[in-house]
Amino acid sequence: MIDIIKHTPLWVFALFAGLIVLGVKQTRAREVTLRSVCVLPVAMAGLSVFGVYSAFSGVIALAVWFVCLVLGWGVARQFGLPKGVRYINEQHVFHIPGSKVPFILIMAIFFTKYCVGVMLAIQLAVTQSTEFMVIVSAIYGILSGIFLARGLQILQARNNQIDLQPA
Template sequence: MQQILAHTPAWVFGLLLGLIVLGLQQARNRQVKLWLAYLLPSGMVILSLIGVTSNFGVQLVTISLWMAGLCAVALLGNHLLPVKNLRYFAESNRFYIPGSWIPLLVILAIFFTKYVVAVLYALGNPITVHTAFMPVLCVVYGGFSGYFVARALCLVRASRTGNELLPAN
């Protein structure tokens, strides 16, 4: 393990630190400008897609599997785990977003999945050529993206109604 960490470029640790800070910000209640609220979901979707395409190339099968994972989690998450107490204030073009630790966990899951996959490839681990490796990883990356898409869909709904999306239970 020390060898793996020793051969990890310093920028990877900087990226991890930045992602942790970003995730910790999501744990606080905050008011966010409309465009900024969509930045995190967009960035995480892009990071996830880069994970798929950097490992498996831009192919119909990889993108389709990624999209299947994204859609499945986005639909389930949007209906089963909506963001509660989300508000949109049209006059200031801002959202009130309640804090949650889940975005930090998903951000870290994306990072560590990408890191572990990079290590497996660097070590020439035979699992990377197993027939199930690529499909499972594409769906997992897509599922991570789906979580952020589900949150973005809650933002869209709140901005259309202009009111509190869901009351506290």
């Protein structure tokens, strides 16, 4: 284990620290702009699809990722809007209550990418199997789908707020 940590590039630790800070911020109530609501889910989905592409670079892996993204999105949509989200029209910001869900999703994507990277670097035989590719692509896809659904559901608060205002 120590060897793995020793051979991890420094930028990975910097990224990890940055993601922890970002994740902790998500656990507190905050007001964010439209841009901020969109950036995090898109960035995490991008990191996720990059993880699939860099590890497997095949059409099948990307297809599994996409199908699982849609499944994760669909499941997350069933849970509805994060409770207490409001759009403040006068300030053009979203009030989002704190939640541990984004922090957990961020860490899950990071650790999946890290563990897969380590497994590929030490050339474990399992990493060459179709099952491994499908499982990893599915994990990335599901996590990305949940993240994107949350972002889209937060955006829906803006539409709901606009629809409720008198003409």
